[in-house]
Amino acid sequence: SFVSLRQRILSAVQKNATRGDPRSVIRAIDQFCSQKEWAMNVGNEKGCILDSVVSEVNPATVLELGTYCGYSTVRIASLLPPYAKFITLEFNPDFAAVARQVIAWAGLEDKVKIKPCLVEGASSDWIPKIKEQFGIKTFDLVFLDHWKEHYLSDTKLMEECGLLRKGSVLLADNVICPGAPDYVEYVRSSPRYKSHYFRSHLEYTKAEENLWYLGIIE
Numbered sequence: 249s250f251v252s253l254r255q256r257i258l259s260a261v262q263k264n265a266t267r268g269d270p271r272s273v274i275r276a277i278d279q280f281c282s283q284k285e286w287a288m289n290v291g292n293e294k295g296c297i298l299d300s301v302v303s304e305v306n307p308a309t310v311l312e313l314g315t316y317c318g319y320s321t322v323r324i325a326s327l328l329p330p331y332a333k334f335i336t337l338e339f340n341p342d343f344a345a346v347a348r349q350v351i352a353w354a355g356l357e358d359k360v361k362i363k364p365c366l367v368e369g370a371s372s373d374w375i376p377k378i379k380e381q382f383g384i385k386t387f388d389l390v391f392l393d394h395w396k397e398h399y400l401s402d403t404k405l406m407e408e409c410g411l412l413r414k415g416s417v418l419l420a421d422n423v424i425c426p427g428a429p430d431y432v433e434y435v436r437s438s439p440r441y442k443s444h445y446f447r448s449h450l451e452y453t454k455a456e457e458n459l460w461y462l463g464i465i466e
């Protein structure tokens with residue numbers, strides 16, 4: 249029967265990565281996606297930029313919008329201190345099912361702390377419920393990597409729900425490709441944000457891409 253790309257990625261992890269070793273899970277996915285089939289993981293080049301931002305912010309609370317197969321979830325979770333609270337939202341139940349198994353293979357299922365840390369459903373439905381559901385006041389770091397049409401609306405929703413504070417950092421993937429022009433326009437013209445971008449490339453390709461870094465200053 250037909251095996252989906254996400255299933256082939258999971259099989260590559262279970263075949264080539266060592267249980268309990270997050271770095272080997274990342275390496276197995278990157279090898280599969282650069283040598284066999286392209287997939288929309290953030291990839292190693294942008295992943296190293298993500299790692300440096302996570303290490304610098306050293307966040308106690310993290311929100312990831314868009315889990316997919318859990319590649320960036322594993323990268324982020326493996327850098328967090330043990331007390332950190334990390335929520336990742338995935339709309340697609342099939343992606344969420346694979347991501348749970350990839351996160352478990354990396355041995356991080358308890359590290360991506362709050363159960364259900366991997367929340368299935370629409371970000372716009374979940375964002376207003378995060379405070380009371382997970383006992384989180386504000387996020388130190390948000391990684392936006394879901395549908396580009398929702399970057400701006402979800403950022404405004406997080407602001408309205410009081411989930412962002414002075415010093416919160418938003419890091420957005422794919423602001424060039426596929427692109428989130430309304431988001432970039434809004435944050436660049438807003439006095440609330442200090443923004444800059446890291447030049448990089450679309451995962452597993454030579455196409456120009458940026459990771460868009462936002463520091464909230466007010």
Ligand SMILES: Oc1cc(-c2ccc(F)cc2)cc2cncnc12
Nearest residue numbers: 288289314393394395421422425426
């Ligand atoms: O990193 C990403 C890349 C692409 C994508 C797809 C097709 C293409 F041609 C170029 C880029 C789509 C994404 C959707 N959600 C999250 N991240 C994504």
Ligand SMILES: [Mg+2]
Nearest residue numbers: 290393421422
């Ligand atoms: Mg992406």
